[in-house]
Every structure is written in structure tokens, then in C-alpha cells.
Amino acid sequence: MSDQFDEWLDSGLVLPIRGHEFRVEPPSAMTILCLHRRLISEKINDATEREDIRAVLGPTWQKMCDAGIPDSMAMHAGRTAVMKYLDDAEAAIGVWNFEAPTEPEREPEKRGPSIYGVDPDDSIDPPGTISDLDPGGGPYMPDVGMRVWAYPPQYAPAYREQEVAEQQAANTASWTDIFHAWDAIEIDFQILCQRDLTPELLEAKSWRWFAVRLSRILGDRSTLSSQYISSRKADQ
Numbered sequence: 001m002s003d004q005f006d007e008w009l010d011s012g013l014v015l016p017i018r019g020h021e022f023r024v025e026p027p028s029a030m031t032i033l034c035l036h037r038r039l040i041s042e043k044i045n046d047a048t049e050r051e052d053i054r055a056v057l058g059p060t061w062q063k064m065c066d067a068g069i070p071d072s073m074a075m076h077a078g079r080t081a082v083m084k085y086l087d088d089a090e091a092a093i094g095v096w097n098f099e100a101p102t103e104p105e106r107e108p109e110k111r112g113p114s115i116y117g118v119d120p121d122d123s124i125d126p127p128g129t130i131s132d133l134d135p136g137g138g139p140y141m142p143d144v145g146m147r148v149w150a151y152p153p154q155y156a157p158a159y160r161e162q163e164v165a166e167q168q169a170a171n172t173a174s175w176t177d178i179f180h181a182w183d184a185i186e187i188d189f190q191i192l193c194q195r196d197l198t199p200e201l202l203e204a205k206s207w208r209w210f211a212v213r214l215s216r217i218l219g220d221r222s223t224l225s226s227q228y229i230s231s232r233k234a235d236q
Contacts, residue, residue: 011208013084013092015060015077020067024060024081029210030202031055032085036175039086053078056085085207113140116148127151132158173218177229184224188217 013024035052038044054061057078064074076096084092113130114123116139125147127136137150153159178185189197193213202210217223221230 008208011206013081015080015096017064017069017073017077018067020069022060022064022067022077024057026206026208027056027058027085028203029205029207030199032207033202033210035082035086037179040175040179050075053082056081113147115139116141121148127155128157132156132161135159173226173229177232178214178218178225180232181225181228184228185214185217188223188225189213192217192223 011026015022015024035056038048038052053075057064057074061074061078064077069077080092080096083095111129113125113134114120119139121139123139125134125136125138125140128134129136130140133156135151135153135155138148140147173181186197189195195201217225218229220226
């Protein structure tokens with residue numbers, strides 16, 4: 001399991017393939033930014049994927065070729081490296097080991113609702129008894145398709161899940177938001193980090209160097225970037 005200290009100590013990646021150990025040095029901030037940019041533009045195909053993988057692997061791609069590593073293995077190694085820097089080490093391990101996404105545990109079957117005229121008149125069903133749109137309430141009347149009385153609609157699980165999802169979206173900056181706020185991010189970098197955010201700097205610095213500082217900027221609601229993104233979300 002990787003933690004923040006491990007990533008700070010060494011954010012590279014070692015891939016064992018056919019008796020060789022290939023080390024992938026941390027890619028530049030510019031490399032991963034360009035990959036994020038391509039992903040949100042949906043301009044991904046076999047050719048661009050290969051190009052992105054070679055960019056992330058850097059000199060390691062040629063070392064694999066020189067060692068006679070089959071193209072399919074090199075591409076798989078590349079996808080593992082890409083996942084590490086787009087997501088995290090745990091996700092990369094899943095790709096490396098061909099682990100399928102874990103399925104959520106199956107929920108226990110819901111009991112049926114209390115029926116009017118069959119169950120006690122003071123029966124109360126919790127929200128979600130019939131479906132995720134059910135706010136819960138008194139006994140259900142099948143002949144009219146409604147309850148004797150019901151809680152307000154916002155008690156329904158579907159409503160609450162939507163509310164939580166909307167709240168999370170409002171508090172999370174997507175990469176689309178980040179690229180739209182790039183001018184503000186440049187200014188915040190100058191103010192908080194005392195660095196001009198130039199292409200040359202992003203080529204020279206590692207992805208982790210940039211990501212840690214970007215997280216600091218976006219985590220502060222008073223920064224120009226955070227205010228711009230919040231305003232943009234409010235207008236959508």
C-alpha cells in the first residue's frame with residue numbers, strides 16, 4: 001500500500017517483466033497535463049494511446065524494445081504506468097494484475113410494504129421500502145398505487161443520493177474546470193508558490209510536484225482559482 005510519504009520519497013515505478021526490472025521515472029507535469037487534456041477532449045484512439053504511453057514511459061519504452069519485450073507487454077506496462085499517474089498506485093496494481101473492478105455487495109432483498117387493510121393501520125415503512133423513489137410512510141394501498149400518508153419526497157433514497165452527488169460535484173474541481181481556470185491558476189501559482197507557471201517549468205518539474213501544489217491552490221476557497229471554478233459551476 002502506497003502512502004504520501006512513499007510517493008514523496010520515490011514517485012517512480014518499477015515493472016518486472018521476463019526477468020528484467022524496468023524503472024519508469026516520474027513523468028513531467030506537462031506530460032500528464034497533456035494526457036488529462038486529451039482525455040477530456042475524447043481524442044483517444046490506438047495511435048494516440050501509444051503516443052501517450054511512450055510519453056509516460058519515457059526512455060523505458062526503448063529499453064523494453066531493446067530487451068525484446070513484446071509490444072503487447074510493453075503496452076500493458078504502459079497502461080499500468082498511466083493509471084498510476086492518472087489515479088494512484090492501487091489502481092495501477094489492479095491494471096498490472098488484470099484485476100476486474102470490484103462489484104458492490106449485493107443489497108439484501110427489500111421486504112414488501114405494509115398493505116392497507118392487511119397490516120396494522122399504524123404501520124410505518126422506512127424510505128426506500130418499495131423503490132429508491134419511495135419516501136416511506138404509512139400502509140400502501142395497491143388499488144390506488146399510493147400510501148395512506150407519506151413522508152416528503154426528499155426522504156426518498158434517490159433524492160438524497162442525487163443531493164449528495166450534486167454536493168460532491170459542487171465541491172470537486174474537474175479537469176475541465178481546471179483548464180478553464182488556467183489563467184487564475186497561473187496567478188495563484190505566482191502568489192502562493194512564487195513561480196511563473198511556464199511550459200518550460202512544467203517540462204522540468206515532475207507531475208507530483210505540480211499536483212501537490214495544485215491541490216493546495218484548489219483546496220483553499222479564497223484563491224482566485226477556487227472562486228473562478230465555484231462561479232463557473234454556479235452558472236452551469
